[in-house]
Amino acid sequence: MKLDVDYLLTTSDPVATEELFAEARRVRDEVYGRRVFMRGLIEITNHCKNNCLYCGIRRDARVQRYRLTQEQILACCQEGHRLGFRTFVLQGGEDGWYTDDMLCGIVEEIKRRFPDCAVTLSMGERGRDSFRRLREAGADRYLLRHETADSEHYGRLHPAEMSFDHRMQCLQDLRDLGFQVGAGFMVGSPHQTLETLKKDLQFIETFRPEMVGIGPFIPAAGTPFEHMPAGSVELTIRLLAIIRILHPHVLLPATSALGTMHPQGRERAVNAGANVVMPNLSPQDTRALYAIYNNKLSTGSEAAESAADIRARMKAIGYDVPTDRGDFVK
């Protein structure tokens, strides 16, 4: 199917968009069935050495900082395992406090205690050698959104000390080392255009990441972009459908940012081809501190305690939530 992306992203014809969503569901169901996979997100640190212009926990943000210890992380996994999670995603700012030795130790211990689980890391850019050690320690997957496939646009979202080429190099290194790799971008980030979005789609079509995380940009207080408008839920959902059709095997989360902006955001995403949800498994008292954007959901159906609620919501729209690692299907 050759997609007219310009038309699909801009049309106001409800019939055309409904057809797009139906095709995305059909393509997903063929590969994964009507199943939505759950990942437990553990936000292990909000310390960050980077100063991304959009991010609420950037270096210059005046927020209370925290780090989780290995024991705290393992306790989150224990609770998650009880709730039926079989993938743990460790995410954080770029925090040198977690040396390779420490992170490898944490990954090894999670894999030792929960051998039926996948470990996903999302700790930002690191060197190839560090990625190699983490892979050897047992990490299965790595999420590193490319943020934008247009290097000039990248330069307007990040300070000069950060580099588009290095981010892309990291994605390639992760791929070479055998990780299941997640890329992705924000929808409606400042200075994004139809042209930059088309580059994102081209990148996804050629690199074919195993996971693609996209969600609306949401302004974060205290950042240079705090007064910029949020991205559109509607556009995000159309992009999810297009990505599903371009890359039928991709694991595609209905992100928290989408759930934050619309009460039915996750259901709408699943109805447009998404097949992953990532409830928060972080300790209750640190959740509010991982404020990458304003009003981020971490309670209600975003809380892992509400795994049952997520299951019920997915069941209500005709989907199963298996207790399963939910690996990429080749």
Ligand code: SAH
């Ligand atoms: N330090 C890690 C994790 C970053 S947080 C890394 O660099 O990969 C995960 C994602 O949240 C980011 O990749 C970014 O796309 C998204 N994000 C950050 N700030 C955001 C905002 N204001 N609105 C929406 N999404 C945001």
